[in-house]
Amino acid sequence: MDRLFEFLKKYWPPIALVMMAVTSKFVGFLRNAFIAYFFGTSAQSDLLGILLFPTDFITAYLINQTIITALTIFFARDQSEKQQIFLRTFHFYRVILIIVSVLLVFVMLMLYPHVPWQYSLLAAMPGVFYGMAGIIQSYLNYNRVFFWPGAQELVAHVILLFGVVIASQYGIYLYVVVMLLTGILRILVMIPDLKRYLKGKSWVKELFGIQKVGFEKQLLAYIGPILLTFILSGAPGFIILDKLHAAGEGYIAAYNYSNKVIGLFNPIFVIPLTTYLIPTMQRWVEEHRSITKINTVAFVLLGVASLAFAFIISLWPEALIKVIYARGSFDEQSLWLTSRFLRYQAFSIVGYALMYYLLQMTLLSDRSKRLIWSYLIGTAVIILLLFLLPFGPYITVGVSLTAGVMVSLILLIL
Numbered sequence: 001m002d003r004l005f006e007f008l009k010k011y012w013p014p015i016a017l018v019m020m021a022v023t024s025k026f027v028g029f030l031r032n033a034f035i036a037y038f039f040g041t042s043a044q045s046d047l048l049g050i051l052l053f054p055t056d057f058i059t060a061y062l063i064n065q066t067i068i069t070a071l072t073i074f075f076a077r078d079q080s081e082k083q084q085i086f087l088r089t090f091h092f093y094r095v096i097l098i099i100v101s102v103l104l105v106f107v108m109l110m111l112y113p114h115v116p117w118q119y120s121l122l123a124a125m126p127g128v129f130y131g132m133a134g135i136i137q138s139y140l141n142y143n144r145v146f147f148w149p150g151a152q153e154l155v156a157h158v159i160l161l162f163g164v165v166i167a168s169q170y171g172i173y174l175y176v177v178v179m180l181l182t183g184i185l186r187i188l189v190m191i192p193d194l195k196r197y198l199k200g201k202s203w204v205k206e207l208f209g210i211q212k213v214g215f216e217k218q219l220l221a222y223i224g225p226i227l228l229t230f231i232l233s234g235a236p237g238f239i240i241l242d243k244l245h246a247a248g249e250g251y252i253a254a255y256n257y258s259n260k261v262i263g264l265f266n267p268i269f270v271i272p273l274t275t276y277l278i279p280t281m282q283r284w285v286e287e288h289r290s291i292t293k294i295n296t297v298a299f300v301l302l303g304v305a306s307l308a309f310a311f312i313i314s315l316w317p318e319a320l321i322k323v324i325y326a327r328g329s330f331d332e333q334s335l336w337l338t339s340r341f342l343r344y345q346a347f348s349i350v351g352y353a354l355m356y357y358l359l360q361m362t363l364l365s366d367r368s369k370r371l372i373w374s375y376l377i378g379t380a381v382i383i384l385l386l387f388l389l390p391f392g393p394y395i396t397v398g399v400s401l402t403a404g405v406m407v408s409l410i411l412l413i414l
């Protein structure tokens with residue numbers, strides 16, 4: 001018992017992160033189960049998927065965990081006063097988020113003219129606040145503050161859970177309003193920790209006020225190519241949504257439901273591990289200590305675990321989807337369609353898990369060129385297969401995504 005307490009005391013940060021990630025994912029699944037219960041694979045659920053796309057795009061490609069890690073490393077490498085470099089980075093990156101959000105509004109208006117323009121505009125706003133929260137998280141992670149930065153996603157999922165109920169009663173568009181409020185809340189829960197590092201500056205003025213923004217050449221030189229690469233790698237998302245929208249009612253919803261299962265592994269296993277491990281390994285590198293052994297163990301562990309998870313999903317997708325979603329409006333057709341998407345995407349989990357880990361290690365070892373080329377070539381493979389494969393949408397999408405991420409993974413390993 002004493003050894004157990006000693007172990008928990010020594011490793012409580014990664015254990016707490018894993019527990020919060022598991023709880024957050026559970027609530028997130030519950031939220032998606034609510035969506036399935038109230039909307040199934042209907043035109044309404046397809047519309048919800050379209051409205052969520054701008055925020056999903058920003059969180060996936062502009063402020064994902066790789067970007068957060070890159071910013072954390074940037075804070076560590078820059079020799080300027082840390083508070084000032086954080087504020088300059090925050091103000092500059094906020095402008096980038098706003099510009100991309102505006103561009104996404106125009107994309108929404110062009111691709112989905114049936115969505116009222118005011119809702120397309122509103123749908124692009126939550127991503128800005130989600131992105132701001134991600135920058136704050138990276139700075140707090142650099143200062144080895146993990147609890148509330150890790151808990152913000154759990155808080156968001158709880159609020160969004162109630163948002164689904166509100167949308168089912170008063171209209172699907174209200175869910176975007178709840179997302180907007182959730183984005184602001186994600187920032188607010190980290191303010192008590194952040195205030196300790198602002199040294200008396202007004203957090204309201206610094207985070208939400210109009211600030212003079214300079215051209216951050218050093219930041220762009222470090223993170224700009226990675227950022228551009230991620231934005232370009234988001235191109236298949238537009239093609240997939242367009243292809244599924246043309247395929248018929250319910251395809252977008254079924255694809256989104258299956259993606260939530262695919263996305264289970266990284267937040268529970270990979271992201272908590274790397275969130276704690278990468279800053280630790282960075283300090284070891286600065287101290288000229290070897291990271292080879294711990295790197296190898298982490299890679300093998302993630303590879304074996306993700307492969308096992310992928311086999312389970314590919315063999316029993318119907319059983320898994322039935323347990324998670326098959327209630328209320330989620331009928332037999334919804335079960336069949338979602339299971340097909342899940343089966344053909346199952347082994348992309350292995351690629352996503354190992355790719356994510358290698359991305360962090362690539363950033364840590366300052367090999368961003370390899371990262372960029374691997375992403376661009378993998379993206380090109382996905383786009384090519386999306387247009388060339390003659391199969392049904394669920395097969396085409398699943399095979400294309402799996403092949404693309406595996407190509408990127410192989411290029412990073414070589």
